[in-house]
Amino acid sequence: MRAIEPRFPLWTWGLPLxxxxxxxxxxxxxxxxxxxxxxxxxxxxxxxxxPGDDVASSVLLSLRLSRVGFGALAGAGLALxxxxxxxxxxxxxxxxxxxxxxxxxxxxxxxxxxxxxSLPEVxxxxxxxxxxxxxxxxxxxxxxxxxxxxxxxxxxxxxxxxGIAVNALCGALIGVLLLVADDAQLRNITFWSFGSLGxxxxxxxxxxxxxxxxxxVLVWMLRHPMNLLLSGEADxxxxxxxxxxxxxxxxxxxxxxxxxxxxxxxxIGFVGLVIPHITRLIFGPSHRTLVPASLMxxxxxxxxxxxxxxTVIAPAELPIGMVTALMGTPFFIYLLIRRGVRA
Amino acid sequence: xxxxxxVLITILLFAGISYAExxxxxxxxxxxxxxxxxxxxxxxxxVDASSELSDEQSSLPRVGYYRxxxxxGVLSTRPDLVLGTEDAGPPHVIKQLRQAGVxxxxxxxxxxxxxxxxxxxxxGKKVGKQEQALAxxxxxxxxxxxxxxVLPSAPKVLFLxxxxxxxxxxxxxxxxxxxxxxxxxxxxxxxxxxxxxxxxAESLVASKPEVILVTTNGLEAMGGKDGVWSLPxxxxxxxxxxxxxxxxEDTFLLNxxxxxxxxxxxxxxxxxx
Numbered sequence: 001m002r003a004i005e006p007r008f009p010l011w012t013w014g015l016p017l018x019x020x021x022x023x024x025x026x027x028x029x030x031x032x033x034x035x036x037x038x039x040x041x042x043x044x045x046x047x048x049x050x051p052g053d054d055v056a057s058s059v060l061l062s063l064r065l066s067r068v069g070f071g072a073l074a075g076a077g078l079a080l081x082x083x084x085x086x087x088x089x090x091x092x093x094x095x096x097x098x099x100x101x102x103x104x105x106x107x108x109x110x111x112x113x114x115x116x117x118s119l120p121e122v123x124x125x126x127x128x129x130x131x132x133x134x135x136x137x138x139x140x141x142x143x144x145x146x147x148x149x150x151x152x153x154x155x156x157x158x159x160x161x162x163g164i165a166v167n168a169l170c171g172a173l174i175g176v177l178l179l180v181a182d183d184a185q186l187r188n189i190t191f192w193s194f195g196s197l198g199x200x201x202x203x204x205x206x207x208x209x210x211x212x213x214x215x216x217v218l219v220w221m222l223r224h225p226m227n228l229l230l231s232g233e234a235d236x237x238x239x240x241x242x243x244x245x246x247x248x249x250x251x252x253x254x255x256x257x258x259x260x261x262x263x264x265x266x267x268i269g270f271v272g273l274v275i276p277h278i279t280r281l282i283f284g285p286s287h288r289t290l291v292p293a294s295l296m297x298x299x300x301x302x303x304x305x306x307x308x309x310x311t312v313i314a315p316a317e318l319p320i321g322m323v324t325a326l327m328g329t330p331f332f333i334y335l336l337i338r339r340g341v342r343a
Numbered sequence: 344x345x346x347x348x349x350v351l352i353t354i355l356l357f358a359g360i361s362y363a364e365x366x367x368x369x370x371x372x373x374x375x376x377x378x379x380x381x382x383x384x385x386x387x388x389x390v391d392a393s394s395e396l397s398d399e400q401s402s403l404p405r406v407g408y409y410r411x412x413x414x415x416g417v418l419s420t421r422p423d424l425v426l427g428t429e430d431a432g433p434p435h436v437i438k439q440l441r442q443a444g445v446x447x448x449x450x451x452x453x454x455x456x457x458x459x460x461x462x463x464x465x466x467g468k469k470v471g472k473q474e475q476a477l478a479x480x481x482x483x484x485x486x487x488x489x490x491x492x493v494l495p496s497a498p499k500v501l502f503l504x505x506x507x508x509x510x511x512x513x514x515x516x517x518x519x520x521x522x523x524x525x526x527x528x529x530x531x532x533x534x535x536x537x538x539x540x541x542x543x544a545e546s547l548v549a550s551k552p553e554v555i556l557v558t559t560n561g562l563e564a565m566g567g568k569d570g571v572w573s574l575p576x577x578x579x580x581x582x583x584x585x586x587x588x589x590x591x592e593d594t595f596l597l598n599x600x601x602x603x604x605x606x607x608x609x610x611x612x613x614x615x616x
Contacts, residue, residue: 031419055418058443063415126435182538184430191411191433198413199435315389315416316407 011289015296019072022300026068029307031314032059062202070200070208071303074265075275077212077257079298080219082272083290084254087226088247089156092280093335095273096258099159099251100140100166102269105262107170108136110177110189129192130204130263137259140166145251154247195266195321197306204264211260215253216295222249223287230285268302268321270328275301277335367470368417369394370409370427373598374450377463378426380479380601383470389420391431395594414439426469428452428462454519456487456526459599482604491528491611498614499532500524500589501552501582503571504539505564511574512539513546519597520556527611529554544576552582554614558593589613 034056042057085094112132148159225246228236237243275298283289309318364386369375375394378384391409406416414436429452440447450465451458460480467476502520505511514520515536524531532552577583595606
C-alpha cells in the first residue's frame with residue numbers, strides 16, 4: 001500500500017487549503033455586512049498593528065475572529081475526541097458522550113447555575129461555569145474509567161455500560177435541578193446547554209489553544225497503536241503495543257479535549273461522531289490520515305456551521321448545538337441504515 | 344452655477360446626516376410599548392422578538408429573544424442606543440456592545456407599579472421626553488399611592504400559562520401575574536411557592552380557584568377554553584364548575600408599562616362580572 005501512495009497525498013495539501021478557505025468564508029458570514037475588500041483591509045490594518053476603530057473592524061476583529069478561532073479549536077478537539085473514542089471502542093459509532101462526559105459537564109453547570117445565588121462572589125466569576133463544567137466532565141469520565149478498570153485492565157464493555165448508567169443518572173439529576181430552578185435559572189441552563197461559540201474572548205481562546213495543542217500532538221503520536229488496536233487488543237499486544245497504557249491515554253486525551261471545549265461552548269452534539277466518520281469514508285481507516293484529516297475537517301466544519309448560525313435568521317442567531325445536531329442527526333441515521341443494509 | 348448647486352446639496356446632505364436621529368434598538372416589549380406611548384418610535388431601527396409593533400413599523404428587523412440576542416446581530420442594525428430592561432442579555436453580549444461603542448441603557452425589570460413608573464421615567468429621560476414620560480407615569484404613580492380596595496368577594500384567581508401545547512404552568516407568588524391579581528383586589532389561589540411551576544391535577548384541585556386567568560397566547564397554546572376546562576382536575580374546582588375564565592392580551596396584562604392601570608381596572612371589573 002505504502003509504495004503506491006504519492007509522497008504528498010491529497011489531504012496533506014488539499015485540506016489545509018480548504019481550511020484557510022473555510023475560515024475566510026466563516027469570517028465573511030454574519031448579520032453585519034462586511035464586503036470582502038473591506039474585510040481584507042481591516043485584517044491588513046490589524047496585521048500591521050493599527051486596527052481600525054470603526055464598527056466593522058470591531059465586529060470582525062473582536063467578535064468574528066474569536067468565534068472562528070474558538071470554532072476551529074473546538075471542532076478539532078471534538079473531532080479528535082471522537083477519533084480516540086472510536087479507536088478505543090473499536091466502533092465507528094462511539095462518541096465522547098458515551099463516557100458520560102457531556103452529561104457530567106451539563107450537570108455541573110446546571111448545579112452551579114442554580115446555587116449561584118447562595119455562593120460567595122468568587123464562585124460566580126465568569127470563569128466559574130466553564131471551570132465547574134470542565135471538572136464535572138472530568139469527574140464523570142474518571143468515574144466511568146475507574147469502575148471499568150479492574151486490576152489494571154480496562155474492560156471496554158463495562159465502560160460502555162457504566163457510561164450509559166452515568167448518563168442516565170446525570171440526566172435524572174438535571175431533571176431534579178430543573179424542577180427546583182426558578183424561571184431565570186431555567187432559561188440560563190437551557191441556553192448553556194444549547195451551546196454557543198460567542199462566549200469566548202481572545203485571552204480565554206489563547207489559553208484553550210495552549211491547553212489543547214499537547215493533546216492534539218499526543219493523539220497524533222498514538223496513530224500507530226490506534227491502527228494496531230483496530231485488529232483487536234490481543235493482536236495489538238502481540239505486535240508490541242502497550243494496550244492498557246494506550247487505552248488510558250486515549251481516554252485521557254479525549255476527556256481532556258472534549259471537557260475543555262464543552263466547558264466553554266456548552267453542548268455541541270455530533271461533531272465528535274460525524275467528523276471522524278466522514279473522514280474515514282473519504283480517506284480510509286488508517287489513523288495516519290484519520291487523525292490529521294479529522295482535526296482539519298473539524299476545524300473547518302464548526303466555524304462554517306457557526307457562520308450559518310449567524311446568518312440564517314439574522315439579525316437573530318441560532319444556537320450552534322442545534323445546527324450541528326440538525327446537520328448531524330440525519331447523517332447518523334443514514335449511517336445506521338447503511339450499516340443495516342451491509343449486515 | 345452647477346458647482347454651487349453641488350456644494351449646496353452636499354452641505355444639505357451632511358446637515359441631514361448630522362441631524363439624523365439616534366438609531367435605537369429596543370429589547371423588551373415593555374420598552375417598545377413605552378416608546379410607542381411616548382411617540383418616540385421614529386428612531387427605532389430594530390426590536391426584540393417579543394415587541395409588538397404598529398402596522399407601519401411591522402417590517403422592522405427582529406434581533407431575537409431579548410434575553411438571548413447576539414452582539415453581531417444587534418450591531419448589524421448600526422444602533423447608537425440600545426434600550427432594554429435589566430433582563431436583556433446575555434451579559435457578555437451587553438459588555439461587547441458597550442465595548443463596540445454603543446450606548447446601552449438597561450432600565451429596571453421590576454414587575455410592579457413602582458417599577459413601571461421608574462421604567463417609564465428612565466426611558467423618557469434617555470429619549471429626551473422627560474415631561475411626556477412624567478405625565479405618562481402619573482396615573483401609575485397615583486395608583487401605587489392609592490391602591491384599590493380588596494374586592495368584597497376577594498375571588499381566588501389562578502393564573503395559567505403555557506408556551507406550547509401541554510404542560511401548562513401555574514403562577515405562584517412574586518410573578519407579574521400574581522402582582523396584577525393583587526393590584527386588582529383579588530387573591531392568588533396559589534401561595535406555596537415563588538415563580539412558575541408545572542400544573543398538577545392535585546395541586547389544582549387543592550388550590551380551589553374561583554376564576555382562571557390566562558393570556559390570549561397562553562389560551563391558544565392550551566387549545567382554547569375547551570382545552571382549559573379539560574385539564575386534569577379542573578372540573579373539580581369552583582372555576583371549572585362555573586366555567587369562570589378571564590382572558591387578557593399578554594403584554595397588556597403582564598408588561599407593567601403605560602397601560603397597566605387600565606389593565607388592573609379591566610381585570611378588576613371582569614373578575615366581578
